[in-house]
Amino acid sequence: MKRIALDIMGGDLGISASLPGLNRYISGNDCSDVAFDLFGDESEISRHMAQFPAxxxxxxxxxxxxxxxxxASEKPAITVKKGRGTSMFEAISHxxxxxxxxxxSSGNTGAFMVLSKFLxxxxxxxxRPALVSILPNINGKVVMLDLGANTSCSSTKLVQFALMGQAVAQILLKIPSPRVGLLNIGTERSKGTETLEAAYTILEQIEHMDFVGFIEGTDIANGQIDVVVTDGFSGNISLKTMEGTVKYILAFLKRGFFASLPTKIGYLLTRRVFQALKDGIDPRINNGAPLVGLKKIAVKSHGNSDALGFENAIAVAVKFVRSNFVSSVESALARMKEKPE
Amino acid sequence: MKRIALDIMGGDLGISASLPGLNRYISGNDCSDVAFDLFGDESEISRHMAQFPAxxxxxxxxxxxxxxxxxASEKPAITVKKGRGTSMFEAISHxxxxxxxxxxSSGNTGAFMVLSKFLxxxxxxxxRPALVSILPNINGKVVMLDLGANTSCSSTKLVQFALMGQAVAQILLKIPSPRVGLLNIGTERSKGTETLEAAYTILEQIEHMDFVGFIEGTDIANGQIDVVVTDGFSGNISLKTMEGTVKYILAFLKRGFFASLPTKIGYLLTRRVFQALKDGIDPRINNGAPLVGLKKIAVKSHGNSDALGFENAIAVAVKFVRSNFVSSVESALARMKEKPE
Known part of the structure; x- marks a missing residue:
């Protein structure tokens, strides 16, 4: 039996998202080999639990x-000290x-990162672990990291992200030789910061890596790249820009469709396509970002996740547990001859 | 008579985009008060010119x-030295x-920035000047800067960007009190880098500025912000992520629409809405990013601009010249009581 520890209190919606989310997961999936350990205020949990016999x-x-x-506090030690006894801390300890x-957990990203690393x-x-997301692109999926766990990154960290991202793409996307790109503001070798330049120099020397060099924001979803490597600051801004752009486009189209009868009819006829688009890019459906580089599996759910979002974060955790994700990443890393210093 | 100096050779497509672009602009707009000075290889220009009597x-x-x-070279002095005699240098000198x-100019951004500042x-x-873009959002338009001219920025520079962006929004978008946000990876005061934190502290003390604090990538297009302030690295990645996301969505929808007869019909009925969306976000239509903070007007056209893109960059320059943009920015800046050190 596999066991998943759930931080029931974390996130903006807390228990009112996490418990219905768990219920959705259990109701819709084979859970014969999975059990859940819940961490949170016992009286609150039992009060809500009556609605969810499953x-x-x-x-x-x-x-x-x-x-x-x-x-998250400025100092990790303070985060650890303050964290003791909270649902997040206890779930990770478990x-x-x-x-x-x-x-x-849908709790604070910085705290989750610090506690996961510590525990x-x-x-x-x-x-340090990186926050990974699997995003849709024109031909399928793309792995992107880091998405906010590491706001500033040394070249060594960027190289580690590239190695981990490559392993994630091999394992989850089943791509034997993923194309790895380093996010920059131009594709020319001379562009970018010293840190990026240094990471580039190391990456191009790694055997067994299809490193394509610098890529730009336009390349993330163009289907030519399987792994996008970036520091957590740029990665977070890029990811949230994508979300915002999608919202903008859908709002624009909706307004246009409802402006006349022919466009309304047209919308009804094309609705399925829009639903597929929305599902493909729905941050709730893509929810569940693994912290990669840890000895165990830790999945960060969006802070504003609703039940659907939490359900999908649970699904990611179960998938990773069933596929022995950590040992797969570990052996993928071990196969690399060249290790960063 | 207003005069616009055009770098005819710059950009990926060079003369084959710039000359047809100029022709488009002249054919479609009132040019009674505008003349153009062309900089480039004279024999090449005259060879192409025969096609464009206007x-x-x-x-x-x-x-x-x-x-x-x-x-662009690593050292500005080398860029200046190497630049002499090129179409870009001579057009700016003019x-x-x-x-x-x-x-x-559609030439190299870094070189354009260095030469514009120098000359x-x-x-x-x-x-240092900043590269500004006016982007669509849910309620209209948003000013965003810097978009790549300054890859790393001190807090003072970010404050200068905020002041300049505010002036641009007042002048071009006619918003008396624009809402200014500082792009970060979270809205909490404690998030982000030391540089952002320091810029925040200065910005919140500026009178006559509606500073809303930290914003995230999701806020750029949500209609709640009029000016997005960021360093050139994050700004460039964010802008290009937007472009890539739009391409992804349009490719996804196109594939979906052509998959069945009802969706094909639906697409025909909603076509106008898509065309409006495409026009609103078309990087060619939004082309022409002014370098703000200079004593004269310099407009950067996308490196891969085609004729339509170059036409629109010319339109931006003409608009700025006619509205006495530089002196308007200057007096907007002068009205600020608090100046950054």
Whole structure:
């Protein structure tokens, strides 16, 4: 039996998103080999649980925690100190103690990152985990990292991200030799910062990596790249720009469609296409960003996730547990002859 | 008579985009008060000119230059040295010498930035010009800067961008009190880098500025912000991510529409809406990014501009010249009581 530890209190919507989300997951998926350990305010959980008998049946234990929301502090040590006793901390500890195989939380990203690193530890040669997302592109999917866990990155970290991203694409997207690009403001070798330049020099020397060099924002979704490597600051801004652009376009089209009868009819006829588009790019459907580079599986769910979002974050965790994701990443990294210093 | 100096050789397509672009502009617009000075290889220009009699009529002079393409060097002094005699350098010099009112070029951004700063000079209190774009959002338009001219920025520069962006929104978008946001990876005050934090502290103390604080990538197009302030690295990545996302969505929809007869019919009925969307976000139609903060008007056209793109960059330059843009920005900046150090 695989076990998933869930931080029930985390995120903007807390228990009112996480518990219905878990219910959706259990109702719609084969859970014969999965059980869930819930972390949160026991009385609140039991108050809501009555509505979800299916959840009760698949919930292994409920661990009572305080309901403090944990935010990231400037110093990791303070985050760790303040975190003790919260649902996020206890859920991660549970995995660290070997009592569960993965943890899912919609809580503060910085805190989740610090606590996961502290409690679960990183793989050999990896300084800090990266937040990974699998995004749609013109031909399928693209792996992008880091998306906000590391706001400023040394060249060594960028190289580690490239190695981890390559492993994720090999394992999850089944691409034997993923094309890896380093996000920059131009494709010419001379563009960009010293850090990017240094990372470029290391990456082009790595055997067994199809490093295509610098790429631009326009290349993320163009289907020519399988792994987009960037620091967490640019990655986060890029990802959220995508979300905003999608919202803008859908709002623009909606307004246009409802302006006349022919366009209304046209909309009805093309509705399916729009639904497929929305599903493909829905941040709730793409929710569940693994922190890669840890010794265990930790999945970050969007802070504003609703039930659908939390359901999908759980799905990512279950998929990763079933595919022995961590050991696959580890052996992919070990196969690399050249390791960053 | 207003005069616009055009770098005819710059950009990926060079003369084969710029001359037809100028022809488009002249054919479609009132040019009774505008003349154009062309800079490029004289023999090449005259060879193409035969096709465009309207251009001949409105072209004041053709200045023969060498046809070397100028790239940005690591050191500005080298860019300046290498630049002499190229069409870009000579076109900018023409404006610096008071012989034209604005310059337009599709050449290398870094070189254009260095040469414009060197030859035209910056306004008081402005260290370096910024590349500005006017982008569509849900309610109208949004000013965004910097888009690539300054890859790393001090807090002082970010504050200067905010002041200049505010002035641009007041002048071009006619918004008396534009809402100014600083692009970050979260809206909480504690998020982001030290540089952003320092810029925040200065901006919130500026009177006569509606500073809304940190904003995220999702806020750029949401209609709640009139001016997006960011360093050139994040700005460029964000802008190009928008372009890539739009391409992705349109490609996705096209594929979906052509998959069945009802969706094909639906597409025909909604075509106008798509055309309006495409026009609104077409980088060619939005082409022409002014370098703001200079003593004269310099407009950067996309490196891969076609004739339509170059036409629109010319339109931006003409509009700025006619509205006395530089002195308007200058007096908007002067009205600010608090100046950054």
């Amino acid at each position: 959840v009760s049946a698949h919930t292994h234990t409920v661990h009572n925690t305080n309901s403090n929301v944990i935010l 995995v660290a103690d070997g009592k569960a195989d993965a943890v899912v 679960l530890g990183t793989l050999e040669h990896i300084d | 251009v001949s009529a409105h072209t004041h002079t053709v200045h023969n230059t060498n046809s070397n393409v100028i790239l 404006v610096a010498d008071g012989k034209a009112d604005a310059v337009v 035209l000079g910056t306004l008081e209190h402005i260290d």
